[in-house]
Amino acid sequence: MTELSEAPAAAVWRHPEFRRGAKEMVGVALGIAAWGLVTGVAMTKSGLGVPLSVLMSLIVFAGSSQLASLPLIASGAPLWVVWATSFCVNLRFVIFSAQWRPYFGGLSRFKRIALGYFTADLNYVIFMRRFPEPRPSPEQVPYFLGGVATNWFAWQVPSMVGIFLADSIPTQWGIGFAGTLALLGLTYSLLSDRASWISAIVAACAAVAAYALPLKLNIVVAIAAAVAVGLVIDHTSQRPALPEEDLT
Amino acid sequence: MSTWEAVVAIVGLALVTIVTRSFFLIPDREVPLPGWVKQGLRYAPLAALAAVVAPELVMSQGHLIHTLKDARLYAALTSTAYFFWRRDILGTILTGTADAGTAAGPRLVKPGETAGS
DSSP states (O other), X not given: OGGGGGSSOGGGGGOHHHHHHHHHHHHXXXXXXXXXXXXXXHHIIIIIOHHHHHHHHHHHOOHHHHHHHHHHXXXXXXXXXXXXXXXXXXXXXXXXXXXXXXHHTTSOHHHHHHHHHTOOHHHHHHHHHHOOSOSOOTTHHHHHHHHHHHHHHHHHHHHHHHHHTGGGSOGGGOTHHHHHHHHHHHHHHHOOSHHHHHHHHHHHHHHHHTTTXXXXXXXXXXXXXXXXXXXXXXXXXXXXXXXXXXXX | OOHHHHHHHHHHHHHHHHHHHTGGGSSSSOOOOOHHHXXXXXXXXXXXHHHHHHHHXXXXXXXXXXXXXXXXXXXXXXXXXXXXXXXXXXXXXXXXXXXXXXXXXXXXXXXXXXXXX
């Protein structure tokens, strides 16, 4: 999967938008690193063994899918159950991928799939914050690559540390909580108008209310609820909602 | 599961990552989506984040927490205050983590309970 760097223009690394994309990811990289570490420890402790844990981290590259499949692999569940579980846990990415089309639809299929593969949740969120208008422009791919490169290292390096040092990392530290706080800060940074506040509160409530659903489907339910509420607000307020003062 | 079966499982999981993350990017022709869906999707990034964060803050072992002594609540409040004061995510993480480390509440989230990326 390392061919990606050669796929777009070779000078992409020096593009100012590459640096900007990387820099805007650094703000949340501590949270990503915390999760990478926790996931690495969890892989080794599930009994997967170091070589297979390394393989999984490097090629699966999706924390929640890895964590969901570990107990299934450990208990010898049928392969289709492992894969179907992972697919459901990843359903949010299917929703996100619909939004990439206007930006990357003009690239070759190989590049489109390669870009999709490297897109973790936070890459999607931060890219959409930077380019809210769904139309392509030349600085998007460098910006995107800067973000995914930062994310890849911020995730894989701590994940390897977790895999190899699983036994010497105390589990009661609550390291994963740093990741939650990173997401909390990022969530706040996306709150702008009234519609965004309301849809976020609806999503939070829906996710808690539907928490008992299996396979993290509460997140899909929460997205659907927030989109529905957002559309209702858009339609009842005639014009796109005017930016309001923060409620702070 | 034998080692080779586990390898097959892991390779399959990698394919699941590729297919789900690039789902609507795979066909050469754009899959037509209704206009209201496209419009509504702009609420999806924020919703996904809020949906991952909220249960991590207010739930424990699948139930709403029923004590205000939970260290996570104080950490979240401190982080929130810091964010709206400085608008800086790195500081938000550090403030909340430091607070959680010193608060005299019950244990924090254990590895394995987090949502991951």
